[in-house]
Amino acid sequence: MSLIALEALTVRYGEIEAVHGISLAVEPGEVVTLLGANGAGKSTTLRAISGLAEPASGDILFEGRSIAGLGPEAIVKLGIAHVPEGRRVFPGLTARENIMLGAANRGRMARRAIAEEADEMFELFSDIKPFADALGWTLSGGQQQMVAVARGLMAKPRLLLLDEPSLGLAPVIVQKVFSIIAEIRRRGTTVLLVEQNARMALSVADRGYVLETGRLALSGKPEELWRNDDVRDAYLGGKAAKAV
Numbered sequence: 001m002s003l004i005a006l007e008a009l010t011v012r013y014g015e016i017e018a019v020h021g022i023s024l025a026v027e028p029g030e031v032v033t034l035l036g037a038n039g040a041g042k043s044t045t046l047r048a049i050s051g052l053a054e055p056a057s058g059d060i061l062f063e064g065r066s067i068a069g070l071g072p073e074a075i076v077k078l079g080i081a082h083v084p085e086g087r088r089v090f091p092g093l094t095a096r097e098n099i100m101l102g103a104a105n106r107g108r109m110a111r112r113a114i115a116e117e118a119d120e121m122f123e124l125f126s127d128i129k130p131f132a133d134a135l136g137w138t139l140s141g142g143q144q145q146m147v148a149v150a151r152g153l154m155a156k157p158r159l160l161l162l163d164e165p166s167l168g169l170a171p172v173i174v175q176k177v178f179s180i181i182a183e184i185r186r187r188g189t190t191v192l193l194v195e196q197n198a199r200m201a202l203s204v205a206d207r208g209y210v211l212e213t214g215r216l217a218l219s220g221k222p223e224e225l226w227r228n229d230d231v232r233d234a235y236l237g238g239k240a241a242k243a244v
């Protein structure tokens with residue numbers, strides 16, 4: 001059974017139909033990437049899964065059970081964590097405090113146990129270890145992104161939704177973020193990764209889907225998508241990118 005399956009999902013913002021009847025599935029243990037240009041409906045799809053946007057029609061099945069219409073708190077308790085676009089680190093809390101907040105869905109836990117788990121996160125995200133006690137606002141964009149992903153992992157999710165983790169980061173930091181995604185996958189967490197950086201996303205994914213103005217245009221294995229001229233034209237500047 002798929003871990004998550006979207007069945008003819010449609011999502012509207014008032015008159016605007018942002019997602020038109022898309023169907024896709026993620027199997028346990030997979031990293032699946034959802035690619036598409038700005039405005040294609042990628043974030044809306046993740047928001048629907050995590051209960052932040054209500055489906056207008058269609059269904060969302062988590063382990064075969066419909067979660068469409070549940071609120072965000074119920075969904076995070078089921079084991080779906082969403083790291084939204086744009087980082088959202090609390091500026092007045094330290095990196096460690098921000099990360100500890102991620103455990104809130106797991107019911108009552110001793111603060112010390114949560115702090116110990118946060119310390120384990122600083123082993124995985126070793127770049128931010130020296131900044132554990134630094135306030136959120138003092139962190140660089142890349143450091144904030146790592147804090148946001150670590151916070152998502154603190155929920156011990158069965159499914160991690162990552163929305164454009166590479167956005168606005170320097171190439172060397174992008175490499176680090178993607179190597180962390182590869183490590184998350186090795187540890188067995190299933191990931192649905194939204195990206196505009198098709199090249200990096202396809203390098204870590206098992207499969208990919210391409211959204212075009214709210215509709216699924218293509219799907220396949222990374223090498224199939226990579227060979228597809230339409231994908232390269234849309235995301236990588238066309239023929240010039242073929243040599244990459």
Ligand SMILES: Nc1ncnc2c1ncn2[C@@H]1O[C@H](COP(=O)(O)OP(=O)(O)O)[C@@H](O)[C@H]1O
Nearest residue numbers: 013016018036037038039040041042043044045
């Ligand atoms: N809160 C909102 N209200 C109205 N329209 C929105 C809202 N959020 C997104 N949209 C519109 O929905 C479409 C899909 O947006 P989005 O899912 O954010 O795309 P992506 O993440 O692929 O860039 C776009 O046309 C966007 O303008």
Ligand SMILES: [Mg+2]
Nearest residue numbers: 042043044085
């Ligand atoms: Mg988006």
